[in-house]
Amino acid sequence: MSAQPAPRRDPDATRLAILGAAFEEIQAxxxxxxxxxxxxxxxGVTKGALYHHFPNKQALGLAVxxxxxxxxxxxxxxxxxxxxxxxxxxxxxxxxxxxAEAAADGHLHGCPVCNLVQDMAAIDEEFRLxxxxxxxxxxxxxxxALRRGQRQxxxxxxxxxxxxxxxxxxxxEGANVLAKAAQDDKTxxxxxxxxxxxxxxxxxx
Amino acid sequence: MSAQPAPRRDPDATRLAILGAAFEEIQAxxxxxxxxxxxxxxxGVTKGALYHHFPNKQALGLAVxxxxxxxxxxxxxxxxxxxxxxxxxxxxxxxxxxxAEAAADGHLHGCPVCNLVQDMAAIDEEFRLxxxxxxxxxxxxxxxALRRGQRQxxxxxxxxxxxxxxxxxxxxEGANVLAKAAQDDKTxxxxxxxxxxxxxxxxxx
Amino acid sequence: MSAQPAPRRDPDATRLAILGAAFEEIQAxxxxxxxxxxxxxxxGVTKGALYHHFPNKQALGLAVxxxxxxxxxxxxxxxxxxxxxxxxxxxxxxxxxxxAEAAADGHLHGCPVCNLVQDMAAIDEEFRLxxxxxxxxxxxxxxxALRRGQRQxxxxxxxxxxxxxxxxxxxxEGANVLAKAAQDDKTxxxxxxxxxxxxxxxxxx
Amino acid sequence: MSAQPAPRRDPDATRLAILGAAFEEIQAxxxxxxxxxxxxxxxGVTKGALYHHFPNKQALGLAVxxxxxxxxxxxxxxxxxxxxxxxxxxxxxxxxxxxAEAAADGHLHGCPVCNLVQDMAAIDEEFRLxxxxxxxxxxxxxxxALRRGQRQxxxxxxxxxxxxxxxxxxxxEGANVLAKAAQDDKTxxxxxxxxxxxxxxxxxx
DNA sequence: ACTAACGGGACTTCCCGTTCCT
DNA sequence: AGGAACGGGAAGTCCCGTTAGT
Numbered sequence: 001m002s003a004q005p006a007p008r009r010d011p012d013a014t015r016l017a018i019l020g021a022a023f024e025e026i027q028a029x030x031x032x033x034x035x036x037x038x039x040x041x042x043x044g045v046t047k048g049a050l051y052h053h054f055p056n057k058q059a060l061g062l063a064v065x066x067x068x069x070x071x072x073x074x075x076x077x078x079x080x081x082x083x084x085x086x087x088x089x090x091x092x093x094x095x096x097x098x099x100a101e102a103a104a105d106g107h108l109h110g111c112p113v114c115n116l117v118q119d120m121a122a123i124d125e126e127f128r129l130x131x132x133x134x135x136x137x138x139x140x141x142x143x144x145a146l147r148r149g150q151r152q153x154x155x156x157x158x159x160x161x162x163x164x165x166x167x168x169x170x171x172x173e174g175a176n177v178l179a180k181a182a183q184d185d186k187t188x189x190x191x192x193x194x195x196x197x198x199x200x201x202x203x204x205x
Numbered sequence: 206m207s208a209q210p211a212p213r214r215d216p217d218a219t220r221l222a223i224l225g226a227a228f229e230e231i232q233a234x235x236x237x238x239x240x241x242x243x244x245x246x247x248x249g250v251t252k253g254a255l256y257h258h259f260p261n262k263q264a265l266g267l268a269v270x271x272x273x274x275x276x277x278x279x280x281x282x283x284x285x286x287x288x289x290x291x292x293x294x295x296x297x298x299x300x301x302x303x304x305a306e307a308a309a310d311g312h313l314h315g316c317p318v319c320n321l322v323q324d325m326a327a328i329d330e331e332f333r334l335x336x337x338x339x340x341x342x343x344x345x346x347x348x349x350a351l352r353r354g355q356r357q358x359x360x361x362x363x364x365x366x367x368x369x370x371x372x373x374x375x376x377x378e379g380a381n382v383l384a385k386a387a388q389d390d391k392t393x394x395x396x397x398x399x400x401x402x403x404x405x406x407x408x409x410x
Numbered sequence: 411m412s413a414q415p416a417p418r419r420d421p422d423a424t425r426l427a428i429l430g431a432a433f434e435e436i437q438a439x440x441x442x443x444x445x446x447x448x449x450x451x452x453x454g455v456t457k458g459a460l461y462h463h464f465p466n467k468q469a470l471g472l473a474v475x476x477x478x479x480x481x482x483x484x485x486x487x488x489x490x491x492x493x494x495x496x497x498x499x500x501x502x503x504x505x506x507x508x509x510a511e512a513a514a515d516g517h518l519h520g521c522p523v524c525n526l527v528q529d530m531a532a533i534d535e536e537f538r539l540x541x542x543x544x545x546x547x548x549x550x551x552x553x554x555a556l557r558r559g560q561r562q563x564x565x566x567x568x569x570x571x572x573x574x575x576x577x578x579x580x581x582x583e584g585a586n587v588l589a590k591a592a593q594d595d596k597t598x599x600x601x602x603x604x605x606x607x608x609x610x611x612x613x614x615x
Numbered sequence: 616m617s618a619q620p621a622p623r624r625d626p627d628a629t630r631l632a633i634l635g636a637a638f639e640e641i642q643a644x645x646x647x648x649x650x651x652x653x654x655x656x657x658x659g660v661t662k663g664a665l666y667h668h669f670p671n672k673q674a675l676g677l678a679v680x681x682x683x684x685x686x687x688x689x690x691x692x693x694x695x696x697x698x699x700x701x702x703x704x705x706x707x708x709x710x711x712x713x714x715a716e717a718a719a720d721g722h723l724h725g726c727p728v729c730n731l732v733q734d735m736a737a738i739d740e741e742f743r744l745x746x747x748x749x750x751x752x753x754x755x756x757x758x759x760a761l762r763r764g765q766r767q768x769x770x771x772x773x774x775x776x777x778x779x780x781x782x783x784x785x786x787x788e789g790a791n792v793l794a795k796a797a798q799d800d801k802t803x804x805x806x807x808x809x810x811x812x813x814x815x816x817x818x819x820x
Numbered sequence: 821a822c823t824a825a826c827g828g829g830a831c832t833t834c835c836c837g838t839t840c841c842t
Numbered sequence: 843a844g845g846a847a848c849g850g851g852a853a854g855t856c857c858c859g860t861t862a863g864t
Contacts, residue, residue, distance in 0.1 A: 032238055048844045117386045118323035132386040167376050167399035174379025181322045181337040191375045194368030201406055214862060253826045442648055458823050527796045528733035542796040573809030580806045581782050584789025591732045591747040601785045604778035611816055663848045
């Protein structure tokens with residue numbers, strides 16, 4: 001559960017320990033409610049170490065996005081850019097992985113992007129722009145893949161790629177909201193299965 | 206923007222002024238970050254008045270849900286229960302209204318249910334159960350309407366009503382998350398249009 | 411445990427209900443920590459009724475002393491003034507009663523005079539003078555009785571009546587302090603038995 | 616009257632300044648009514664310093680007991696354990712010192728143990744146990760010394776050591792209650808003189 | 821005689837960020 | 843590079859007393 005305590009006098013490890021602990025705390029209670037004290041306790045370092053690596057709480061949060069969340073998030077849909085991949089299969093495969101992951105970890109705290117958007121987008125422009133970039137990346141990756149599929153004949157012609165991508169990402173994020181209220185993974189899985197059904201309708205008739 | 210200041214010695218008006226101001230503050234910054242001081246200033250009442258009507262902040266928040274959010278939310282889908290209504294038309298009509306509303310108010314702070322779920326569901330069981338009740342109400346209303354439509358021949362037989370209802374609600378909530386990050390109504394509208402497209406696929410071929 | 415709720419529109423009963431409830435609350439948590447809200451709930455009346463009968467919290471507290479504590483306290487040692495009574499026997503009898511009472515009610519909250527002195531004597535002159543009057547009444551009653559006993563030959567001549575009275579009253583009050591820390595009646599009973607031993611030494615040899 | 620303001624960046628001095636100021640405030644108004652703001656003003660430190668040294672008000676109060684009151688209190692009767700000391704002389708000597716001290720400082724706020732017991736014993740188990748430990752220490756030290764004196768022939772055989780110790784401690788604490796109500800040291804001195812008289816009766820005839 | 825809305829303040833808790841020091 | 847002392851502020855809770863009404 002908790003991040004590795006940093007060995008003494010290893011700046012990089014210290015930095016990573018702080019980042020990891022910050023990510024966990026933020027996932028658990030959100031950024032605004034995240035307590036630096038808790039993060040430090042989790043990371044096994046003191047305040048001096050933190051303020052050596054990060055000027056303030058905001059910078060720490062942005063670093064969590066840049067160095068932990070963004071790499072993970074942008075990797076998810078990279079496969080869609082591959083010309084030889086069937087977009088529908090890729091999307092359905094992605095959703096199936098989500099179901100498997102939810103079964104494994106219970107989907108405890110939901111999607112970090114979704115959580116941070118709700119917490120910070122309205123009150124901090126720096127956070128908002130970074131999160132928007134991730135969401136737009138998802139939407140564009142999907143929209144591009146759908147358009148390519150339409151050209152390649154693997155995706156039904158009639159659909160509006162832009163709108164469909166928006167709906168897919170929205171449903172994916174919204175599933176986190178439903179799961180958070182239900183506080184179980186069953187609801188999340190139902191949504192994901194619905195997304196698979198939806199994916200099937202994308203195939204040409 | 207702010208609620209009407211209550212006339213002197215009108216308990217119901219005072220209570221409503223507090224509730225309204227609390228709703229606005231909660232929509233703006235979330236429940237946890239909501240400041241009672243701000244709420245009081247907005248409502249034009251003093252701490253004594255608030256303490257008289259609500260024992261603490263939590264009770265105020267729950268009252269906002271029970272007396273403002275729940276009535277609004279549960280009314281939204283009541284029309285779906287009407288046997289003579291075409292479910293697909295009703296859903297699409299509902300989404301069109303959303304688009305119109307977003308155009309009118311800019312969709313500033315998003316859906317209260319979505320906001321509160323993210324803020325409170327994980328840390329307060331009383332909030333969670335009330336919000337879950339609303340979400341489940343939506344899902345059941347839609348699922349029931351879809352099943353009825355399948356019996357009545359207005360909805361395609363092949364779809365799984367339960368899963369589709371989950372996806373629709375998830376996409377609706379998720380659209381708020383996307384809009385919050387984009388901080389404009391264009392993204393929200395695109396999602397809603399995607400939902401209309403999706404609605405069209407529910408009709409029998 | 412709690413005072414009788416007042417019948418509607420019976421001023422005297424209401425007043426008594428408030429006084430009784432106030433006495434109980436004061437015994438439980440002290441005067442300063444006593445909550446008017448709790449007292450009112452206990453008495454089954456509202457704030458308006460209280461402020462009709464008493465101008466403020468202090469007046470209520472003083473009324474509790476004047477109308478409940480003082481009559482009880484001043485009655486305790488009245489018997490010592492009786493010329494035909496053996497002072498030593500009377501004192502020992504009084505202590506025996508205390509032991510019996512402690513066995514009955516567990517000596518839950520101790521002597522009201524002792525409690526109020528600690529709580530209020532240093533910060534409110536009106537309280538202090540009333541409580542001092544009670545304590546001095548005890549000391550004088552005992553000192554007078556001892557002197558009379560010395561004249562009548564029922565009390566040893568050598569003792570200083572004034573000092574002995576002070577010690578007896580102090581030990582009686584101090585027993586409450588010991589009992590409060592021990593939170594059981596055993597300690598109190600041990601003190602009382604010690605007082606009986608002490609009483610025996612008052613007899614002429 | 617007030618504690619020394621701490622030099623900058625001297626943690627031990629800061630901690631002691633806070634403890635000392637807390638002790639004074641607690642003696643003046645009791646623990647529950649003690650205001651952290653007042654304590655800070657008296658100590659000349661800020662809230663951050665206090666929060667750094669003590670997690671909350673309770674911990675501060677317990678530290679005052681552990682580090683200021685307990686050492687003082689447990690030292691008082693240490694001499695009684697000395698086999699070569701006459702218990703009666705030691706007790707009388709102790710009381711005489713009390714009289715001298717009262718004459719010096721006017722016995723303004725009484726015995727800290729007595730004050731805290733009344734204030735906290737009934738509502739906080741941690742306080743109660745610490746205070747009980749002090750009181751029991753006194754009683755046991757006296758009872759042991761009396762028993763030893765009985766063996767050594769310096770104390771009358773007939774008395775019950777346990778009960779007598781309880782009475783002596785009770786009278787000592789009770790004297791504080793009487794003094795608090797009288798708000799002068801005369802009453803306290805009278806009690807102490809009575810205790811000396813009582814001490815004399817402990818000698819073998 | 822009694823009710824209930826209301827005014828306004830004080831208190832503890834808790835936190836983020838700075839700064840001295842090793 | 844990191845550890846610990848410290849500065850200063852804001853929030854929620856709770857309370858006592860007042861006053862408009864019945």
